[in-house]
Amino acid sequence: MSKKIYVAYTGGTIGMRPSESGYVPGDNLMGLLEEKLPPDVMASLPEFELYEYPQLIDSSNIRPDNWKQIASDIASRYEQFDGFVVLHGTDTMAYSCSMISFMLQNLQKPVIFTGSQIPLCEARTDGLENLVGALTMAADDRIKEVCLYFNGRLLRGNRSRKLNAYLFDAFDSPNYPWLGRADIHVELNETLLWQPKGKEKFQLECDSETHVGILQLFPGINAQWMESALSQPMDAFILRTYGTGNGPDADHALLDTFAKATAEGKLIVNLTQCHRGTVHQGSYAAGSALAKAGIVGGLDTTTEAMFCKLHHLYSLGLSTEEVKAMLSVNLSGEVSV
Numbered sequence: 001m002s003k004k005i006y007v008a009y010t011g012g013t014i015g016m017r018p019s020e021s022g023y024v025p026g027d028n029l030m031g032l033l034e035e036k037l038p039p040d041v042m043a044s045l046p047e048f049e050l051y052e053y054p055q056l057i058d059s060s061n062i063r064p065d066n067w068k069q070i071a072s073d074i075a076s077r078y079e080q081f082d083g084f085v086v087l088h089g090t091d092t093m094a095y096s097c098s099m100i101s102f103m104l105q106n107l108q109k110p111v112i113f114t115g116s117q118i119p120l121c122e123a124r125t126d127g128l129e130n131l132v133g134a135l136t137m138a139a140d141d142r143i144k145e146v147c148l149y150f151n152g153r154l155l156r157g158n159r160s161r162k163l164n165a166y167l168f169d170a171f172d173s174p175n176y177p178w179l180g181r182a183d184i185h186v187e188l189n190e191t192l193l194w195q196p197k198g199k200e201k202f203q204l205e206c207d208s209e210t211h212v213g214i215l216q217l218f219p220g221i222n223a224q225w226m227e228s229a230l231s232q233p234m235d236a237f238i239l240r241t242y243g244t245g246n247g248p249d250a251d252h253a254l255l256d257t258f259a260k261a262t263a264e265g266k267l268i269v270n271l272t273q274c275h276r277g278t279v280h281q282g283s284y285a286a287g288s289a290l291a292k293a294g295i296v297g298g299l300d301t302t303t304e305a306m307f308c309k310l311h312h313l314y315s316l317g318l319s320t321e322e323v324k325a326m327l328s329v330n331l332s333g334e335v336s337v
């Protein structure tokens with residue numbers, strides 16, 4: 001039986017048009033597609049229905065309310081469609097894929113995010129290939145998770161990162177192999193695909209308030225700077241450290257600042273600034289010192305996925321101790337445990 005795909009167009013370069021201040025989101029994407037694709041080519045694609053969001057955004061403007069909208073949109077059409085494509089700006093696509101993967105755990109159907117580096121209205125657009133590839137993946141019922149499809153690569157959404165602002169190869173998943181490829185043949189690496197563990201209803205909760213902040217170590221960072229950052233009214237902070245999770249253990253005032261914040265109930269999660277790898281706070285004394293200050297290792301989760309996982313768990317009303325316990329629980333394929 002032929003598959004029916006729901007396409008949610010949220011904005012992003014793929015549908016943008018030039019303006020005096022640069023590209024801006026553009027409407028009537030379906031009209032643009034009809035101009036680009038002859039009817040017989042259109043007819044050869046998996047059948048799809050495109051819904052254009054009333055407020056199309058450059059994804060640099062993404063906020064938790066947009067995640068609520070995308071997740072509820074998919075949830076409300078879940079029974080009517082076989083697969084879902086989300087057209088989204090590339091800048092924050094890795095965050096949105098991650099967030100939707102937590103809000104729609106136990107998915108039994110594919111949800112494929114894509115976009116483009118050059119708009120569909122331009123001659124050299126990569127948008128057509130990305131859209132057609134995403135539709136193809138969304139029609140494949142072996143996929144039961146949120147993925148990101150871009151330039152021939154199928155990546156797990158909550159493992160993906162935007163790593164290149166200029167190449168068509170904009171995305172990769174540094175800590176997890178690609179799930180598939182679309183070359184002459186479309187191939188999936190079935191052993192790597194996520195198998196949903198439960199059948200519970202989706203958890204669509206996503207607070208509009210900000211629960212999580214992201215901090216980064218840099219040479220010369222001091223206690224005063226860190227104290228002011230940690231005084232922000234957040235439940236949790238991601239601390240982007242060096243290498244396997246190391247920080248300046250010679251700076252006792254800085255370590256005391258971390259210890260004070262964690263003793264006051266703030267969660268500080270250690271993730272590496274490195275492009276690839278996992279945090280082992282015990283590998284060096286410089287990492288153990290952070291653990292002694294109450295900082296918890298976030299293993300190989302990406303910053304984007306950790307931000308969304310924490311935001312999601314706090315939105316569900318979990319306490320800091322409960323959230324801490326979930327860091328090493330693999331909810332949707334985001335962490336190697």
Ligand code: ASP
Nearest residue numbers: 012013058059089090091
């Ligand atoms: N600024 C654009 C956005 O994220 C970039 C893109 O879509 O590639 O919406």
